[in-house]
Amino acid sequence: xxxxxxxxFCIRLGDHCLIMAHRQSELCSNGPFLEEDIAQIxxxxxxxxxxxxxxxxxxxxxxGTRTADDLAFRRPERQFHNxxxxxxxxxxxxxxxxxxxxxxxxxxxxxxxxxxxxxxxxSGIALKALKELTYHERHFAMWLKRLGDGTEESHERTxxxxxxxxxxxxxxxxxxxxxxxxxxxxxxPTGIEMKTFLMEHITAKFSExxxxxxxxxxxxxxxxxxIHTEYLGYLLTEMQYLQRAYPDAKW
Amino acid sequence: xxxxxLNVLFQERIDANDKIEPRDNMPEEYRKxxxxxxxxxxxxxxxGMQPEGNWITRAPSLRAKKILLAKVQxxxxxxxxxxxxxxxxxxxxDELIEKLHQGKAKYASIFNYPALxxxxxxxxxxxxxxxxxxxxxxxxxxxxxxxxRAMVKICKEESFHQxxxxxxxxxxxxxxxxQKEMAQDALNRFWWPSLMMFGPHDSDSPRSGNAMKWKIKRxxxxxxxxxxxxxxxxxxxxxGLTVPDKDLxxxxxxxxxxxxxxxxxxxxxxxxxGGPCNIKRLKHHKKAxxxxxxxxxxxxxxxxxxxxx
Ligand SMILES: [Fe+2]
Ligand SMILES: [Fe+2]
Numbered sequence: 001x002x003x004x005x006x007x008x009f010c011i012r013l014g015d016h017c018l019i020m021a022h023r024q025s026e027l028c029s030n031g032p033f034l035e036e037d038i039a040q041i042x043x044x045x046x047x048x049x050x051x052x053x054x055x056x057x058x059x060x061x062x063x064g065t066r067t068a069d070d071l072a073f074r075r076p077e078r079q080f081h082n083x084x085x086x087x088x089x090x091x092x093x094x095x096x097x098x099x100x101x102x103x104x105x106x107x108x109x110x111x112x113x114x115x116x117x118x119x120x121x122x123s124g125i126a127l128k129a130l131k132e133l134t135y136h137e138r139h140f141a142m143w144l145k146r147l148g149d150g151t152e153e154s155h156e157r158t159x160x161x162x163x164x165x166x167x168x169x170x171x172x173x174x175x176x177x178x179x180x181x182x183x184x185x186x187x188x189p190t191g192i193e194m195k196t197f198l199m200e201h202i203t204a205k206f207s208e209x210x211x212x213x214x215x216x217x218x219x220x221x222x223x224x225x226x227i228h229t230e231y232l233g234y235l236l237t238e239m240q241y242l243q244r245a246y247p248d249a250k251w
Numbered sequence: 252x253x254x255x256x257l258n259v260l261f262q263e264r265i266d267a268n269d270k271i272e273p274r275d276n277m278p279e280e281y282r283k284x285x286x287x288x289x290x291x292x293x294x295x296x297x298x299g300m301q302p303e304g305n306w307i308t309r310a311p312s313l314r315a316k317k318i319l320l321a322k323v324q325x326x327x328x329x330x331x332x333x334x335x336x337x338x339x340x341x342x343x344x345d346e347l348i349e350k351l352h353q354g355k356a357k358y359a360s361i362f363n364y365p366a367l368x369x370x371x372x373x374x375x376x377x378x379x380x381x382x383x384x385x386x387x388x389x390x391x392x393x394x395x396x397x398x399x400r401a402m403v404k405i406c407k408e409e410s411f412h413q414x415x416x417x418x419x420x421x422x423x424x425x426x427x428x429x430q431k432e433m434a435q436d437a438l439n440r441f442w443w444p445s446l447m448m449f450g451p452h453d454s455d456s457p458r459s460g461n462a463m464k465w466k467i468k469r470x471x472x473x474x475x476x477x478x479x480x481x482x483x484x485x486x487x488x489x490x491g492l493t494v495p496d497k498d499l500x501x502x503x504x505x506x507x508x509x510x511x512x513x514x515x516x517x518x519x520x521x522x523x524x525g526g527p528c529n530i531k532r533l534k535h536h537k538k539a540x541x542x543x544x545x546x547x548x549x550x551x552x553x554x555x556x557x558x559x560x
Binding site for chain 2: 021028031032034035036037038040042049051066069072093145146149150151153157239241243250
């Protein structure tokens with residue numbers, strides 16, 4: 001992969017992490033109990049660290065005209081490439097758990113491939129992230145079981161979250177020319193491999209948690225082209241406020 | 252042994268600088284005083300997450316966001332640690348939270364002031380954590396073992412927070428005119444409330460007598476406040492900001508600063524619920540607790556099912 005395309009590849013992955021870190025950080029002081037508050041912040045910090053590392057590298061690959069902060073705080077909505085799933089709001093704790101569980105699987109599979117590439121920077125980022133994601137997946141899977149197989153209310157809330165978020169899962173195994181380039185260089189699994197991995201794990205975990213995997217639901221698409229749900233605009237407005245309001249300031 | 256003799260023995264241990272441990276005999280008033288003070292401290296850590304949490308999503312750089320998020324996580328950890336230390340006195344966290352929600356337990360009044368600009372993230376770390384450290388370093392020698400050990404652990408992290416806060420303010424003070432203005436404004440708004448964090452003047456501090464006698468409190472409010480002012484003024488001057496106190500003057504004879512009158516009416520008004528954010532902070536905490544109820548119930552139900560299998 002040439003530098004420019006590899007940079008685009010890193011920006012996509014960095015965007016997933018950055019937007020999820022934002023959603024995780026919104027949970028701060030809103031957790032169901034203090035230990036879980038701390039855990040969620042911790043997971044957010046991991047994702048933020050991954051986003052930072054990936055965007056720093058992407059900026060370097062681009063040629064250094066933009067910094068990682070420029071990428072995070074100065075790009076408009078249509079230039080963000082995070083999956084729509086990542087930007088979905090923390091409607092309730094069940095939405096958080098379902099969203100993050102599915103994304104943890106995606107990141108696990110993605111970092112597994114990246115940890116083996118020859119590019120030392122990327123494999124370094126991936127190896128560190130892989131350890132973090134192993135914990136994330138375990139944490140969210142645990143909650144999935146507690147909520148799915150807990151009380152009637154928690155079961156219902158979690159099934160609702162699954163049903164409402166399911167249309168965003170299709171994007172996780174969609175492919176375009178950047179994906180094909182990445183796959184050719186063994187930087188990423190194929191769409192089929194990703195889909196199989198996701199569906200096997202999700203279906204097994206959902207059924208263990210007495211939850212149903214939806215089927216034949218229309219899958220939405222667009223984030224690879226910078227198309228998003230309406231939520232992203234508000235998220236960026238908040239996230240980018242200081243950099244936009246005081247463009248000459250250094251912090 | 253009668254209660255009186257036990258109290259004499261207890262005081263002898265205190266005077267010999269023994270640490271009191273959870274299973275040791277202690278006067279009921281000592282226990283009550285500790286529960287009040289330690290739970291107030293724990294609640295402060297947790298409520299303190301709100302004004303700073305308020306800025307995580309708006310932090311101006313990835314680095315700043317990471318540092319702030321990690322700081323707020325530390326504070327949550329302090330809260331957890333202090334709740335556990337308080338539980339050694341024979342009360343549960345649920346009971347402590349219940350008291351907070353009923354308004355029977357307090358938290359540091361400083362968190363009833365709003366965090367309005369990014370410079371406030373600097374001012375809070377620098378001044379609020381700074382004042383807290385001054386107090387907590389002194390509490391490392393407090394007579395109750397679990398509290399003293401909690402303070403040792405917490406102080407290490409607090410000094411990081413203070414440095415990080417100062418770094419934010421310093422870089423803004425050296426930034427654009429707008430940033431400098433924000434930095435001075437944050438200092439203006441947080442200076443006096445930070446001084447109030449040490450509590451009323453010694454002459455107006457009704458509970459200090461016993462607390463000093465039992466060595467829960469090791470140094471008086473006024474001594475600690477002065478120490479904080481003396482070390483902070485030079486930090487203000489170093490970055491070209493101005494302490495918002497026209498009566499501040501170096502006292503050559505005492506080798507310490509004289510400072511202006513604190514607005515105690517404001518202090519008492521905020522403690523009694525009249526601060527700009529008292530209602531908001533408590534509502535927020537209650538809402539998170541209520542919203543989390545179904546989650547806690549689910550976890551309990553799941554654990555019960557697992558135990559049966
Ligand atoms: Fe703290
Ligand atoms: Fe702190």
